[in-house]
Amino acid sequence: MNLSIAEENYVKSIYKLQEGESVVTTNALAYELNTKPASVTDMARKLKDKSLIDYEKYRGIALTAEGRKAALQIIRRHRLWECFLVDKLSFSWEEVHELAEELEHVRSEKLINRLSEYLGNPIIDPHGDPIPDAHGKMAKPRPQTSLDQANAKRLVVTAVTDQSVALLAFLNAKGIKLGTQLEVVAHYEYDNSIEIKLKHQPAITISEQVAKNIMVRPV
Amino acid sequence: MNLSIAEENYVKSIYKLQEGESVVTTNALAYELNTKPASVTDMARKLKDKSLIDYEKYRGIALTAEGRKAALQIIRRHRLWECFLVDKLSFSWEEVHELAEELEHVRSEKLINRLSEYLGNPIIDPHGDPIPDAHGKMAKPRPQTSLDQANAKRLVVTAVTDQSVALLAFLNAKGIKLGTQLEVVAHYEYDNSIEIKLKHQPAITISEQVAKNIMVRPV
DNA sequence: ATAATTATTTAGATTTGTCTAAATATTTAT
DNA sequence: ATAAATATTTAGACAAATCTAAATAATTAT
Numbered sequence: 001m002n003l004s005i006a007e008e009n010y011v012k013s014i015y016k017l018q019e020g021e022s023v024v025t026t027n028a029l030a031y032e033l034n035t036k037p038a039s040v041t042d043m044a045r046k047l048k049d050k051s052l053i054d055y056e057k058y059r060g061i062a063l064t065a066e067g068r069k070a071a072l073q074i075i076r077r078h079r080l081w082e083c084f085l086v087d088k089l090s091f092s093w094e095e096v097h098e099l100a101e102e103l104e105h106v107r108s109e110k111l112i113n114r115l116s117e118y119l120g121n122p123i124i125d126p127h128g129d130p131i132p133d134a135h136g137k138m139a140k141p142r143p144q145t146s147l148d149q150a151n152a153k154r155l156v157v158t159a160v161t162d163q164s165v166a167l168l169a170f171l172n173a174k175g176i177k178l179g180t181q182l183e184v185v186a187h188y189e190y191d192n193s194i195e196i197k198l199k200h201q202p203a204i205t206i207s208e209q210v211a212k213n214i215m216v217r218p219v
Numbered sequence: 220m221n222l223s224i225a226e227e228n229y230v231k232s233i234y235k236l237q238e239g240e241s242v243v244t245t246n247a248l249a250y251e252l253n254t255k256p257a258s259v260t261d262m263a264r265k266l267k268d269k270s271l272i273d274y275e276k277y278r279g280i281a282l283t284a285e286g287r288k289a290a291l292q293i294i295r296r297h298r299l300w301e302c303f304l305v306d307k308l309s310f311s312w313e314e315v316h317e318l319a320e321e322l323e324h325v326r327s328e329k330l331i332n333r334l335s336e337y338l339g340n341p342i343i344d345p346h347g348d349p350i351p352d353a354h355g356k357m358a359k360p361r362p363q364t365s366l367d368q369a370n371a372k373r374l375v376v377t378a379v380t381d382q383s384v385a386l387l388a389f390l391n392a393k394g395i396k397l398g399t400q401l402e403v404v405a406h407y408e409y410d411n412s413i414e415i416k417l418k419h420q421p422a423i424t425i426s427e428q429v430a431k432n433i434m435v436r437p438v
Numbered sequence: 439a440t441a442a443t444t445a446t447t448t449a450g451a452t453t454t455g456t457c458t459a460a461a462t463a464t465t466t467a468t
Numbered sequence: 469a470t471a472a473a474t475a476t477t478t479a480g481a482c483a484a485a486t487c488t489a490a491a492t493a494a495t496t497a498t
Contacts, residue, residue, distance in 0.1 A: 006485060026446055039486055041447055046484090058446060058493060089333040099330055106321045114308040225455060245476055258456055260477055265454095277463060277476060 001050060001070070005105045008074050009033060010043050011052060014063055015071035023060035072136035078104040079125035079132075080115050086126040087119060093126040093177065094168025109134075128159035128178050128215070147184075148194065148211035152218035156181050159215040167213060174204060181219055220269060220289070224324045227293050228252060229262050230271060233282055234290035242279035291355035296331050297323040298344035298351075305345040306338060312345040312396065313387025328353075347378035347397050347434070366403075367413065367430035371437035375400050378434040386432060393423060400438055 003011065013032045017024045026044070030037045048055040052067035063071060081103040085091040091099075113134055116122070123139055124130050132138040144158045157180045160171065171177065175198060185203050186195040192208035206214075222230065232251045236243045245263070249256045267274040271286035282290060300322040304310040310318075332353055335341070342358055343349055351357040363377045376399045379390065390396065394417060404422050405414040411427035425433075 004484075027444090035485095036487065037446065038448080038488080042485075085330075089330070089337055091333070099325070099327055102325045102327075103322070106318070108318055108321075111304075111308070111318055114310070118308055223454075246474090254455095255457065256476060257458080257478085261455075 001052075001066075002107075003050075003052075003070065006043070007047065007050075007052075008070075008105060010040075010047060011063070011067055011071045012074045012078075014053065014061055015068065015075070018063060023062050025060050029061065069136050072132040072138065074104055075138075076116075076132040076134075076136075077106070077112050079129060080112060080119065080122070082125045082127070083119050083122050083131075084115060092172065094163075094165065094172050096126060097163040097168070098165070126178065127163070128157075144215040144217045146212050147196075147206070147214040147216050148192065148208055150184065150216050150218075154181065154183050154219040155216040156219050157214060158217050160213055161215060162213040167210065170210065171214075174198075175201065176214070182216075220271075220285075221326075222269075222271075222289065225262070226266065226269075226271075227289075227324060229259075229266060230282070230286055230290045231293045231297075233272065233280055234287065234294065237282060242281050244279050248280065288355050291351040291357065293323055294357075295335075295351040295353075295355075296325070298348060299331060299334050299338065299341070301344045301346070302338050302341050302350075303334060306341075311391065313382075313384065313391050315345060316382040316387075317384070345397065346382065347376075363434040363436045365431050366415075366425070366433040366435050367411065367427055369403065369435050369437075371403075373400065373402050373438040374435035375438050376433060377436050379432055380434060381432040386429065389429070390433075393417075394420065395433070401435075 010029070010033065013029060014024050017028055017032060021028075026037045026040045030040045033040070044053065044055045044061055047053045047061075047067070051064055052070060054062045054064055078100045081100040082093075082096045085096040085099055086093055116131075116134070121133075122131055130139040130141060141159075146161070147155070157176060157178055159178070160168065176182070180198060182196045182198050184194060185197050187193075188195070188205075192211075193205050194208075194211050195203050195205050197203040229248070229252065232248060233243050236247055236251060240247075245256045245259045249259045252259070263272065263274045263280055266272045266280075266286070270283055271289060273281045273283055297319045300319040301312075301315045304315040304318055305312055335350075335353070340352075341350055349358040349360060360378075365380070366374070376395060376397055378397070379387065395401070399417060401415045401417050403413060404416050406412075407414070407424075411430075412424050413427075413430050414422050414424050416422040
């Protein structure tokens with residue numbers, strides 16, 4: 001089955017949203033894809049015709065086995081290109097998402113398998129997310145919570161969920177990257193901001209919005 | 220100016236055809252792009268609006284300075300990706316054209332400049348064609364003629380103009396690649412086929428059609 | 439359980455890039 | 469120089485992906 005770029009983006013976003021909920025709503029998908037609910041309804045019909053999703057009017061969207069397979073292929077391509085950009089072309093991790101977003105749509109199994117081999121068959125990408133193998137098998141994401149919900153004191157950064165340039169640049173400026181260790185100093189209930197401290201640095205305060213997008217696990 | 224993929228392909232093809240003739244005809248461009256003359260007329264109007272081509276009804280198409288600049292950027296991307304695929308991912312030269320055709324549409328100057336650097340700023344691609352630098356400057360294609368018109372006896376293969384998989388696979392099977400030295404043994408006037416001999420190998424006969432697409436220079 | 443709110447779908451339009459068939463212009467051959 | 473052949477453009481249509489505005493369904497709050 002040959003997917004258009006638009007269809008690939010839908011499938012990928014549905015997969016992403018389904019990690020949280022078992023069924024994806026029209027509105028959530030529209031928001032994720034920066035489009036309008038009416039457009040999502042239109043595309044849902046097309047993807048259903050192609051057997052990539054289960055969909056009944058007003059009942060939400062869920063990937064079929066075939067859709068899941070397609071999504072994993074796209075994610076594999078995306079994450080391998082991110083590795084390439086960071087490892088070989090010395091991009092920094094916050095720059096690569098947008099580029100990988102374009103490169104991922106070059107559909108060639110041979111290319112992607114050779115790329116994987118060239119990179120040493122990596123199993124996590126520069127944001128800490130696991131990379132599906134050629135058969136769609138992928139390591140389970142390690143147990144992690146967002147920083148705003150973590151209850152341990154000493155934590156290590158494992159991933160960043162919102163990959164907007166703005167957030168990633170902010171983190172970069174603060175010296176926060178994958179593997180950075182940090183300590184939660186205080187929670188401020190007033191606005192749910194969090195004070196954290198990196199090693200050998202003064203404490204900094206982080207808004208709830210930022211904290212929600214930093215994934216961590218206990219050290 | 221931001222070009223769509225379709226617009227980029229038109230600009231690139233116009234550039235290619237203009238190396239031969241100063242003005243490109245609607246039909247020639249339609250044939251090159253595997254589309255219909257009517258579609259070319261439609262697109263010509265758009266490209267004219269964007270100041271990428273000079274175009275008057277019935278008078279043919281020619282790139283403006285701006286259009287030429289755009290074309291050279293696209294060609295740069297294409298040829299650098301070909302280098303990457305051959306040098307780093309061990310593709311053979313006849314496989315890479317189609318893939319580069321897709322990769323070339325990822326528009327990021329930073330990406331392409333880093334890729335160039337990573338490859339050691341190559342100045343010719345795996346087919347022997349020169350690669351424009353970041354400013355659009357490109358070595359003049361070395362003086363070369365097609366094999367069917369060469370008058371010297373001892374020749375070296377410098378490029379292949381038709382990059383169809385069929386032809387490239389044929390050449391590969393015969394052991395003919397960039398840099399291969401060959402000797403013209405005979406011309407057969409009957410069908411304009413040519414008998415050639417590679418070192419340490421029996422002579423082989425090559426049709427006029429193939430000979431037209433192999434570029435050579437005297438050794 | 440009904441009203442109000444929110445979510446989703448439908449209907450109809452738009453843009454991009456393409457097509458076919460018909461009309462018109464240009465070139466070539468007589 | 470005219471007719472025939474060829475090349476190009478126009479007119480009108482279509483598919484993909486999107487949109488807005490209106491209609492309808494589902495959820496929630498009273």
